[in-house]
Amino acid sequence: MAEFFAGIGLARLGMEAAGLKVTWANDLSAEKLNMYLGNFGESAAEHYKLADIADIAKDPGSYAVPKDLDAAWASFPCTDLSLAGGRKGLAGKHSGTFWNLIEILKKLGSRRPPVVALENVNGFATSHQGEDLKAAIRALNDLEYSVDVITLDAKSWVPQSRPRLFLIAALCAPAQEEFDSPLLRPRWLDHVFADSGLTTHRAALPAPPSHLKSGWTSIVENIPSDDPRWWDEKRMEKFNEQLSSVQLSKISKISSSSEVCYRTAYRRTREGKPAWEVRTDDIAGCLRTAGGGSSKQAVVRIEAGAPLRARWMTSVEYARLMGADEYILPTRASQAVMGFGDAVCVNAVQWLTEVYLVPLIEGKLAAK
Structure with a gap:
């Protein structure tokens, strides 16, 4: 199994748990x-190559990119798909690393991975009115791959x-x-499979677990009330000042x-002023990085009769x-x-590997 863009190795945890x-x-x-180390x-x-994938694409052999593998996994930056990234899509510097992957697959020739x-x-599905996704599928089609498109949400497994x-x-x-x-292939993906100019498939898969509606409170780290990580009185006063009447009502x-x-709560800018917005459900918001242009996520403790x-x-x-967790x-x-x-x-990687990637590699997926 190969990861062309491996992140910090969480994908590896899910894959190896599923047998890859x-x-x-x-x-x-x-x-x-x-x-990772x-x-x-x-x-x-x-086996870990610390390098720009653009350099690897120029000469995969110099970076010992293996051939005759069963599968390749790649995650590429979403920065250019957002407003902060100018919505450049696959033409952007970061999201454009997709084309480096395609170049690597081309140079592997007949020994490229079957999956x-x-x-x-x-x-990514709506970037440039869906044309970026279709461009990616066409690039894979040119390499003789048929493409399936599904969506998974981590809250099928974690809050x-x-x-x-x-x-x-x-x-x-x-x-x-x-x-x-609707959890796997919602209607907003229909246009992809309806496009006769694309080679696509829809594998018969079980539905992923239903989305969780709670669970965040149960996994919050137990931090003593006198721990300095809790914000002091002055900072909390500012936090409270930046809660709107709507937010106060929710709380x-x-x-x-x-x-x-x-x-959980995010700091936003509303009408030119900083504001805190608190989620009402017992599910955490999407974890992000400062490098992606998004603020960190705060944890708010709410108890009747207590500040x-x-x-x-x-x-x-x-x-x-x-x-x-481990x-x-x-x-x-x-x-x-x-x-x-x-x-x-x-969990999402493990589920996908167990129900889709491994059966696909082993030739066990077929229409009922």
């Missing part, structure tokens, strides 16, 4: 490499709202199967419970929300937060 072995990995970040041992440095899995945000899009490309596609699970409803509740308490989310909580965390919390915010939920 990672034999080659790549990322540009030295900090992610350090996290901290979990998988110094021997993992033999390729790509991951990105759901916004985090984290929808992601997956392209599953196969040289030998499974038989076409109509499947109506009041939550505090009506006899239980201590935790919610609000707040702090930044910890690296332990990041790990739990990514299904990586992941060895670096000493510096910001390193873990950056890495996990860029990663793919372990």
